[in-house]
Amino acid sequence: MTEERLARIEAQIAIADLVYGYARAVRREAYEEIPALFAPTGTFEVRSGAPDRAEHVVRQRFETPEALAAFLMEGKGKPHPVPLIHNLMITVAGDTARANAMMVAPITGTDKKVMGEYHDSFVRLDGCWLFDARIYTVFAG
Numbered sequence: 001m002t003e004e005r006l007a008r009i010e011a012q013i014a015i016a017d018l019v020y021g022y023a024r025a026v027r028r029e030a031y032e033e034i035p036a037l038f039a040p041t042g043t044f045e046v047r048s049g050a051p052d053r054a055e056h057v058v059r060q061r062f063e064t065p066e067a068l069a070a071f072l073m074e075g076k077g078k079p080h081p082v083p084l085i086h087n088l089m090i091t092v093a094g095d096t097a098r099a100n101a102m103m104v105a106p107i108t109g110t111d112k113k114v115m116g117e118y119h120d121s122f123v124r125l126d127g128c129w130l131f132d133a134r135i136y137t138v139f140a141g
Contacts, residue, residue, distance in 0.1 A: 011092040014129045015099060015122055022131070023083035023103075031072040038065035039123050039130045047137040051117060056137055065131075081105035081114055095124040096132070103136070115139050 018037060025033045038044075042065050049056035062068040088101040099120040106113045116138040123132040 008092050011097060011124070011129065012090045015090050015092070015097055016088055018122070018129055018131065019085060019088060019099065019101060019118075019120070022134075023085050026072070026080065027082050029076050029080065031069050031076065034069045034072065035065035037131055038068075039125060039132050040065070042131045042133060044068045044131075044134045045136070047135060049137045049139070051137075051139055059138070079107050079109040081107055085118075097122040097124075097129070 022034065022037055025031065025037070044062045044065075045058060046060045047056040047058055060071075062071060083103050083105045086102040086104065088099060090097060090099045099118070099122070101118045101120075102116075103118060104113060104115045116136055119135045119137070121132045122129050124130075
């Protein structure tokens with residue numbers, strides 16, 4: 001039982017580091033680091049919706065980590081979000097995990113910000129936790 005608890009805690013810490021590492025890469029515009037945070041088949045989706053409703057509209061979807069990084073690289077040097085992650089909750093089940101977190105992100109060089117919620121899934125490959133899928137729902141009006 002102690003070994004299981006320790007393994008769960010270690011997984012939660014590694015996953016939290018991954019979530020915060022993604023936010024740091026975006027904040028620093030180190031987009032070339034992003035593919036290494038995802039499983040090879042990892043996806044990223046941006047939606048518009050409301051925090052209290054299941055209905056949403058898909059704004060963008062990237063089928064590979066490289067496609068996401070390429071998209072982000074196009075905006076390098078322009079105003080971009082500074083992700084501030086809140087309320088990170090992680091559930092581990094063997095070599096998979098899920099997480100939920102809130103993000104508020106001021107946009108550099110503007111008075112705007114974006115606010116929404118992440119729903120992430122993770123997979124452990126060769127002992128390393130990686131994003132399997134990220135879904136970010138931007139809260140609409």
